[in-house]
Amino acid sequence: MTTKDGYLWTPDQGLNTGIPCVGAVRPSQNFDGANCPVVDVIVIGAGYCGLTAARDMCLAGLKVLLLEGRDRIGGRSWSSDIGGYPFEMGGTWIYWGQANVWREIMRYQMHDEIEISQDFREGINQYVQASSHKTQRFSHDEESAIMDSGLRKLFNVDGQLGKRVLPFPHSAEFTSEAVALDQMTAADRISDIEDSLTLNERLGIEAWILVCSGGTLETVSFLELLHWWALSGYSYEGCVNHLARYKFKHGQSAFARKFFEEAVATNNLSYAFNSAVSSVDDTGSLVTVKTRDGQRYKAKRIISTVPLNVLSSVTFNPPLSGGRKTAACVGHNNHIVKVHAEVGDRNLRSYTGISYPQNELFVAFGDGKTPAGNTHIVSFGGQHRHFHPEEDIQVTIKALGSLIPMDIKKIVFHNWSKDEFAKGAWFFPGPGLLSKHLADMRSKQRNIYFSNSDWALGWRSFIDGAIEEGTRAALFVRNDLMKSYSNATSV
Amino acid sequence: MTTKDGYLWTPDQGLNTGIPCVGAVRPSQNFDGANCPVVDVIVIGAGYCGLTAARDMCLAGLKVLLLEGRDRIGGRSWSSDIGGYPFEMGGTWIYWGQANVWREIMRYQMHDEIEISQDFREGINQYVQASSHKTQRFSHDEESAIMDSGLRKLFNVDGQLGKRVLPFPHSAEFTSEAVALDQMTAADRISDIEDSLTLNERLGIEAWILVCSGGTLETVSFLELLHWWALSGYSYEGCVNHLARYKFKHGQSAFARKFFEEAVATNNLSYAFNSAVSSVDDTGSLVTVKTRDGQRYKAKRIISTVPLNVLSSVTFNPPLSGGRKTAACVGHNNHIVKVHAEVGDRNLRSYTGISYPQNELFVAFGDGKTPAGNTHIVSFGGQHRHFHPEEDIQVTIKALGSLIPMDIKKIVFHNWSKDEFAKGAWFFPGPGLLSKHLADMRSKQRNIYFSNSDWALGWRSFIDGAIEEGTRAALFVRNDLMKSYSNATSV
Numbered sequence: 001m002t003t004k005d006g007y008l009w010t011p012d013q014g015l016n017t018g019i020p021c022v023g024a025v026r027p028s029q030n031f032d033g034a035n036c037p038v039v040d041v042i043v044i045g046a047g048y049c050g051l052t053a054a055r056d057m058c059l060a061g062l063k064v065l066l067l068e069g070r071d072r073i074g075g076r077s078w079s080s081d082i083g084g085y086p087f088e089m090g091g092t093w094i095y096w097g098q099a100n101v102w103r104e105i106m107r108y109q110m111h112d113e114i115e116i117s118q119d120f121r122e123g124i125n126q127y128v129q130a131s132s133h134k135t136q137r138f139s140h141d142e143e144s145a146i147m148d149s150g151l152r153k154l155f156n157v158d159g160q161l162g163k164r165v166l167p168f169p170h171s172a173e174f175t176s177e178a179v180a181l182d183q184m185t186a187a188d189r190i191s192d193i194e195d196s197l198t199l200n201e202r203l204g205i206e207a208w209i210l211v212c213s214g215g216t217l218e219t220v221s222f223l224e225l226l227h228w229w230a231l232s233g234y235s236y237e238g239c240v241n242h243l244a245r246y247k248f249k250h251g252q253s254a255f256a257r258k259f260f261e262e263a264v265a266t267n268n269l270s271y272a273f274n275s276a277v278s279s280v281d282d283t284g285s286l287v288t289v290k291t292r293d294g295q296r297y298k299a300k301r302i303i304s305t306v307p308l309n310v311l312s313s314v315t316f317n318p319p320l321s322g323g324r325k326t327a328a329c330v331g332h333n334n335h336i337v338k339v340h341a342e343v344g345d346r347n348l349r350s351y352t353g354i355s356y357p358q359n360e361l362f363v364a365f366g367d368g369k370t371p372a373g374n375t376h377i378v379s380f381g382g383q384h385r386h387f388h389p390e391e392d393i394q395v396t397i398k399a400l401g402s403l404i405p406m407d408i409k410k411i412v413f414h415n416w417s418k419d420e421f422a423k424g425a426w427f428f429p430g431p432g433l434l435s436k437h438l439a440d441m442r443s444k445q446r447n448i449y450f451s452n453s454d455w456a457l458g459w460r461s462f463i464d465g466a467i468e469e470g471t472r473a474a475l476f477v478r479n480d481l482m483k484s485y486s487n488a489t490s491v
Numbered sequence: 492m493t494t495k496d497g498y499l500w501t502p503d504q505g506l507n508t509g510i511p512c513v514g515a516v517r518p519s520q521n522f523d524g525a526n527c528p529v530v531d532v533i534v535i536g537a538g539y540c541g542l543t544a545a546r547d548m549c550l551a552g553l554k555v556l557l558l559e560g561r562d563r564i565g566g567r568s569w570s571s572d573i574g575g576y577p578f579e580m581g582g583t584w585i586y587w588g589q590a591n592v593w594r595e596i597m598r599y600q601m602h603d604e605i606e607i608s609q610d611f612r613e614g615i616n617q618y619v620q621a622s623s624h625k626t627q628r629f630s631h632d633e634e635s636a637i638m639d640s641g642l643r644k645l646f647n648v649d650g651q652l653g654k655r656v657l658p659f660p661h662s663a664e665f666t667s668e669a670v671a672l673d674q675m676t677a678a679d680r681i682s683d684i685e686d687s688l689t690l691n692e693r694l695g696i697e698a699w700i701l702v703c704s705g706g707t708l709e710t711v712s713f714l715e716l717l718h719w720w721a722l723s724g725y726s727y728e729g730c731v732n733h734l735a736r737y738k739f740k741h742g743q744s745a746f747a748r749k750f751f752e753e754a755v756a757t758n759n760l761s762y763a764f765n766s767a768v769s770s771v772d773d774t775g776s777l778v779t780v781k782t783r784d785g786q787r788y789k790a791k792r793i794i795s796t797v798p799l800n801v802l803s804s805v806t807f808n809p810p811l812s813g814g815r816k817t818a819a820c821v822g823h824n825n826h827i828v829k830v831h832a833e834v835g836d837r838n839l840r841s842y843t844g845i846s847y848p849q850n851e852l853f854v855a856f857g858d859g860k861t862p863a864g865n866t867h868i869v870s871f872g873g874q875h876r877h878f879h880p881e882e883d884i885q886v887t888i889k890a891l892g893s894l895i896p897m898d899i900k901k902i903v904f905h906n907w908s909k910d911e912f913a914k915g916a917w918f919f920p921g922p923g924l925l926s927k928h929l930a931d932m933r934s935k936q937r938n939i940y941f942s943n944s945d946w947a948l949g950w951r952s953f954i955d956g957a958i959e960e961g962t963r964a965a966l967f968v969r970n971d972l973m974k975s976y977s978n979a980t981s982v
Contacts, residue, residue, distance in 0.1 A: 060550050096661065096949065097724065099597065102590035107962050111661040111948060170587065170602040233588065233724065233732050241724050265973075457602060458587065471598050482756075 001026065003072040005419075006080055006089055007390050009411040015393050019080045019412065023072040023253035025260075029272040038298045039063040041477055042240045042289050045305035046276050047075020048450055048463050051259035052104075052470025053303050053477075058268035060478050065297055066269060067289065069276030069421045072253075073260050076307070076422050077463055079251030081264055082412060084371040086251025087340045089414040090425060092378070093117065093368075094252075097233070098459050100467035108258045115249045116472075117367050123347035128404055131203055132354040143352060148236040149206065150201030153193050153361060157181065161234045162226050169230035170457045172442070174435040182223035182435040186213070189222045207354040210382040212243070213428040214336030219383075221431045224460075231459060247367075249287050252463070276421070279315040280304065282446045300481065302445050303473045305466075308332055308441070308454045309423035316448070323440025324450065327433060332454065334428040334461075335417045337361070337381030339389050340399050344407035348375045353403050360387045360399035362393045374409055389413050426461035427454035449473045492517065494563040496910075497580055498881050500902040506884050510571045510903065514563040514744035516716045516751075520763040527761060529553040529789045532968055533780050535768050535805075536796035538566020539954050542750035543595075543961025544794050544968075545576055549759035551969050556788055557760060558780065560767030560912045563744075564751050567798070567913050568954055570742030571903060575862040577742025578831045578841055580905040581916060582954050583858075583869070584608065586733045588724070589950050591958035599749045606740045608858050614838035619895055620959075621846040634843060638699065639727040641692030644684050646717055648672065652725045654716050660721035661948045663933065665926040673714035673926040677704070680713045698845040700856045701873040704919040705733070705827030710874075716952075722950060738858075743954070765844055767912070770806040771795065773937045791972065792938050794959075794964045799823055799932070799945045800914035807939070813930025815941065818924060823945065825919040825952075826908045828852070828872030830880050832891050835898035839866045844894050851876045851890035865900055879902050918945035918950035940964045 001024040010016045043054045046068035054066045072078060077091030094114070096102045105111055120140050127143035129136045138146070158164040165177045167168055174182065186209045206217060212228060213220040232238035249257055275295065281288040286298040298465040311328035320328060339361060352365040364379035379400060381387060385400070389396040393411070400406060416425040441455035451473035456465030492515035500506040532784050534545045537559035545557045563569060568582030585605075587593045592775060596602055618634035620627045629637070649655040656668045665673065677700045685693070697708060704711040704721060723729035739746055745878055754760040766786065772779040777789040802819035811819060830852060843856040855870035870891060872878060880887040884902070907916040932946035944966035947956030 061552050069636040096590060097588035097723065098589060099593035102949075103594040103959075103962070105588065106661070106949065106959055109963075111659070112664070114659060116658060143763065166607060168602070169609060170597070173603070233729060235725055235726070235728055238724060238729065260606055285497060458593075458597065466595075471594070472600075475598060 003070070003078070005070065005072065006414045007412065009080065009393050010409065016392060020082060021072050021078055021080050021253055022251070023074045023078050023256050025072060025271070025273050028071060028274045031270045033272070033295060036065065036297055037063070038286060039065045039270065040299060040481060041065070041303060042067060042287070042297055042299040042354060043303045043305065044280075044289065045075060046070070046073045046260070046271075046273070047305060048077060048256060048466035049470040049473075050075070050303070050305040051256060051263070052467045053305070053451060053474045054269060055259045055263040055321070056471060056474035057478060058263040058266040060474070062268060062478065062481065064263070064269050065299065066271040067275045067277055067291065067297070068271070069272045071273050074253055074256045076416065076426060077252060077256070079248070079253045079435055080412060081251055082410070083342075085342070085368065085376065086248070087376070087412040088247065090338065090416060091252060092247050093244050094248070094331065094463060095246050097238075097242055098462065098464040100458070100471065101204065101462070101464040104259075105255070105469060108255070110255060110258075113249045114246050117245055117247050118352070119405070120350045123217050123366070125350040128353035129200065129203060130353065130359070130403070132358045136200075140162070140336075140352065144236070146204045149238045150197060150205040151208070151229070151239070151358070153196050153201065154189065155229045155234070156203050162230055163234055166226055166230045169227050172438055172457055177188070178223055179435045181226060182221050183431050184222040185218055185431050186220050186222050186225060187217035190217065203354065203356060207356045207363050210384065211336070211380050214334030214382065214425050214432070216383045219333045219430050221429050221434065224429055224434065228462070245273070263343055277306070277314055278318065280448065281317045283317060287447050301449065301477050303449045303451050303477060305452050307422060307452055308427060310421060313420070318446070323437045324443070324445070327437040327441050330430065330433055332424060332427045332433070333430050334425045335383055335386060336425040337387065337389060338413060339379045339396060339400065339427070340412040341379065341406060341408050342370055342374045342410035343377055344374055344409060346373065346375055348377060348383045348404065348406060351404060355403045357384050359402045360385045360395065361403055364403045377406065379403060379457040388415055388418065390415060390477060407410070420465055428461060432491045444476070449477055494561070494569070496561065496563065496569070497905045498903065499573065501687070501900065506881060508881075509565070511573060512563050512569055512571050512744055513742070514565045514569050514747050516563060516762070517763050518732060519562060519765045522761045524763070524786060527788055528554070529777060530556045530761065531790060531972060532556070532792045532794060533558060533778070533788055533790040534794045534796065535780065536566060536943060537561070537764070537958035538565045538760070538796060539747060539750070540961040541566070541794070541796040542747060542754070543958045544796070544942060544965045545760060546754040547962060547965035548969060549754040549757040551965070553759060553969065553972065555754070555760050556786070556790065557762040557764045558768055558782065559677065559762070559764045562764050565744055565747045567907065567917065568743060568747070570739075570744045572742055573901070573903060574833075574861065576833070576867065578674065578867070578903040579738065579743060581829065581907060582743060583738050584735050584917070585739070586737050588729075588733055589953065589955040591949070591962065592953070592955040595750075595958060596746070599746070601746060601749075604740045605737050608736055608738050608841070610839045614857070616841040619844035620691065620694060621844065621850070621894070623849045627691075631843065635690050637695045641688060641696040642699070642720070642727045644687050644692065645680065645696050646720045646725070648717070653721055654725055655740070657717055657721045660718050662947055663929055669714055670814065670926045673712050674715060674922050675713040676709055676922050677711050677713050677716060680868065681708065694847060698847045698854050701822045701875065702871050705825030705873065706917050706919055706921070707874045710824045710921050712920050712925065715920055715925065718951070719932055754900040763788060768797070768805055772808045773866045773939055774808060778938050792940065792968050794940045794942050794968060796943050798913060798943055799918060801912060804911070809937070811890065812931070812934070812936055814928045815934070815936070818928040818932050821921065821924055823915060823918045823924070824921050825916045826874055826877060826879065827916045828880060829904060829916070830870045830872065830887060830891070831903040832868045832870065832897060832899050833861055833901035835865055835900060837864065837866055839868060839895065839897060842895060844869070846894045848875050850893045851878045851886065852894055853896045864952035868897065870894060878922050879906055879909065881906060900946070919952060935967070940968060947973070
């Protein structure tokens with residue numbers, strides 16, 4: 001199966017779009033379009049949030065229709081198996097400390113299908129730090145020491161490494177201290193501590209902030225970085241464990257399929273892919289959802305999992321309420337570029353590096369070994385030198401080689417910024433957005449539940465947050481419908 | 492509501508048994524005993540494992556009968572609210588890095604009902620380390636440094652703090668290295684490293700091992716300690732976060748009730764408390780469960796959540812299969828004593844201490860402040876000087892005072908070793924048990940699914956592991972019954 005999404009470049013075949021994905025769904029719908037019944041709930045979007053919501057409601061006996069603009073499940077998270085190796089196009093790393101995703105991994109008994117991303121046992125085994133004026137090589141222990149020390153300085157806002165000001169990172173209630181930190185950008189915070197930072201610490205933490213946020217130092221909220229730090233247990237080692245250490249051996253689309261197949265097996269799920277929603281009309285007793293191809297579907301309740309940056313492209317009637325509308329207009333700032341390279345250099349398996357700020361791809365590391373015996377390098381580009389990797393593949397090739405010389409066999413990527421159903425990568429907010437509008441984004445509007453990793457309480461922006469939100473929405477809708485059914489019966 | 496469980500002592504009232512619990516269920520059954528229908532599934536045991544299994548199956552539309560020997564939900568985990576303060580009788584601490592329990596906390600939107608157990612802001616703010624020959628006082632930073640250093644030595648079996656030998660702590664497959672570590676006792680491991688340990692480190696890690704395991708150094712598996720360490724992210728700080736930092740503000744029985752009430756609300760749950768199971772007969776087309784009072788109940792499938800140490804007291808026909816029977820005979824080794832004291836000494840809020848090995852209660856710390864303004868001290872006793880705190884309350888009072896002088900207003904505890912439905916506290920295995928019999932304990936036997944935190948893959952022995960196991964059992968039974976229904980339909 002292939003999806004229309006994604007790009008693959010090889011020296012022989014050049015650049016092509018549309019690559020394999022086990023998350024692609026054919027045929028694209030499981031009912032006769034003219035005869036879709038009125039369902040209990042329409043779920044808009046088949047990312048992890050929508051899949052979780054649909055599955056949980058199907059299991060509870062509700063009739064669900066899942067509408068998705070793409071030809072595949074997974075939303076901003078999917079993997080492409082090329083040459084027997086899964087390239088993760090968005091979302092990769094998971095950890096047993098991430099509650100929602102790990103609960104599902106255990107539930108589907110996939111705990112033996114996890115592997116460790118980095119492998120420092122052989123090869124060059126170095127952290128290569130290229131700044132604009134010189135290149136230095138460190139051991140990975142030295143790299144850890146630089147990052148540990150740098151991040152402690154970054155996050156020690158209270159003499160307790162953030163534990164005092166953000167003791168409960170899942171709380172949606174912002175203390176005045178938290179509001180102040182949310183007004184602060186990463187650049188503001190660095191400016192406060194710059195005298196205490198070594199040059200290497202500064203390079204390391206700036207690159208870390210940019211690869212976490214996909215923004216610029218001047219446009220991302222410092223509080224959200226602190227939120228990741230707190231969720232990780234207030235330590236650099238915790239960050240490594242949670243953010244970049246463990247991944248699915250066989251790619252995460254195989255994981256996403258588990259949710260989808262479980263929902264399908266209940267016989268309660270109707271679905272239509274290639275069915276982008278154009279409008280949602282909630283002015284009658286039933287909500288009407290219209291797709292771009294003119295189909296209309298009706299349901300008692302809607303779960304919209306449309307991401308923040310895409311919300312404005314769907315017409316809601318009544319319109320989005322104040323705070324949510326503002327948040328959707330402001331949007332989030334993550335336009336990370338993620339480029340995979342399969343390279344002949346086996347010794348790069350143990351490479352990590354930054355090339356910052358001068359290079360388009362500013363962070364990279366060895367992330368696996370392909371069946372052909374090649375090394376998989378994953379690299380990231382940021383907004384400080386933003387580029388679209390498909391526009392001139394020679395620029396992309398040059399940016400990879402500027403990290404460290406490599407013998408490129410294959411390049412794989414998805415351009416999230418140009419993706420009409422994403423308009424950016426994982427959620428990362430600018431200053432003030434969350435403390436002003438998180439509650440707005442999470443609120444219900446009449447019969448529509450808005451549910452997305454972008455406004456999860458815990459691992460917002462992660463697969464974990466998507467599942468958290470899908471779980472919440474499914475339970476709310478189920479309780480809501482049960483109440484209305486029992487009221488109807490008692491009348 | 493009160494339960495028959497638990498003890499409360501006050502200077503005025505002396506020692507009494509039977510204390511308040513919001514998890515007590517009255518009336519004890521919700522159906523006419525003579526007219527219980529044949530159900531899809533009988534769940535034996537209303538701890539977190541049974542509650543999760545029952546809830547998930549009820550949500551999926553199955554008819555479930557929940558049988559429980561006690562008069563309350565929660566099993567080995569429950570809280571007693573006395574004077575407006577919840578005393579946790581078994582199980583206390585939870586963390587967002589524990590996947591299954593945190594997923595439920597988020598699902599029930601209880602993330603704002605968490606508080607931090609220790610509070611070092613005022614009071615004596617000391618770690619008081621009393622060994623048999625002297626008492627020393629340290630700052631909590633010094634305490635952390637001693638424990639961090641000691642535990643790193645304890646767990647650094649591979650030069651990588653255990654990461655190489657136990658990279659995936661959820662795996663049920665034991666490598667030969669893991670089998671060897673499972674043959675090793677804590678005492679064996681300490682003997683290997685004793686030359687490298689300072690005296691303070693040795694005191695600290697011995698007390699830590701005993702409070703984690705409820706056994707003796709000579710009777711507990713070193714691998715299981717390493718398993719806790721790995722789950723905690725291979726660090727002392729991770730251990731603190733996961734094991735003793737965060738707890739429910741209002742006691743965990745309020746959390747357990749959420750599961751129970753959600754199941755009840757489906758109208759698919761029948762239940763009978765005070766209904767200890769005496770036998771399970773699986774020799775016909777339906778399984779018959781008999782309770783001690785002579786009632787018989789029939790179901791298509793059984794989920795037995797009977798703990799390992801209690802399994803032998805139920806008659807199974809056919810009998811328990813080989814490996815499970817052996818494991819049940821061997822049992823686990825945790826006979827921890829947990830004693831709460833409410834004390835007038837406000838300055839002990841920031842106290843932590845050990846009194847080891849000479850005192851019956853060998854670890855204690857300030858764990859909260861009661862509405863009366865008193866300090867809550869939680870203390871633990873081990874097997875090296877095992878005692879039953881209700882047998883001579885003066886011994887208990889003296890053991891508390893030997894930790895540090897305290898003005899005792901109230902003592903609260905549950906004696907898990909004498910509890911016929913527990914026969915010990917949380918699971919902690921002797922050497923060899925898990926590498927030989929974990930798979931046996933997890934296996935299905937005809938129509939009976941055995942499900943308990945004792946043989947969870949992740950946070951075995953924790954609330955988290957109970958939910959993990961209940962989730963697994965519910966999904967298996969549901970899929971199993973769906974298959975048999977669809978076979979029946981197609982025939």
